[in-house]
Amino acid sequence: MPEPSILETLRELAALSVSDDDLAETAESVVALACDTLDCQYAGLSVFRGGGTFETLGPTSPVVIEADQLQYQLREGPCVEAAWEDTTFLSHDLARDERWPTWGPKAAALGFGSMLAARLTIGDQTIGALNLYSTELRDYSDDDRATAIIFASHAAATLVSVR
Secondary structure (H helix, E strand, C coil): CCCHHHHHHHHHHHHHCCCCCCHHHHHHHHHHHHHHHHCCCEEEEEEEEHHHEEEEECCCCHHHHHHHHHHHHHCCCHHHHHHHCCCEEEECCHHHCCCCCCHHHHHHHCCCCEEEEEEEEECCEEEEEEEEEECCCCCCCHHHHHHHHHHHHHHHHHHHHHC
């Protein structure tokens, strides 16, 4: 049986889907819940816009926008790859991660040590990625990854319902 904390989080996400908040307010609430649930210092949502571009919604800090913008410009990094591929990406050490040789060191220079990015999907529709940033080098567990996937799935449904 899922832990009570994740059950409470899913209940809160469901409540957001019927609130009177607009998309920006809902995104901020979703990101705050993500930080609390998934124990990260910073987070944001990379959402697809027209022409294959992204927009960052609900960032916890301007540095999240900066890190996300670098990924969008370079077309390299966990969030853009999580949005394009059917998977979740994590990096325990961004500065040394060989998958993102340009973006990783730039993210580390912004103060980020590790990251987890989970695809935001509802049915067969992908709307973007949930981006969880840590200032520390963090060893994400299989449970962390599974929780992020579940959270992202419910977050996507919440975001689509208020668009």
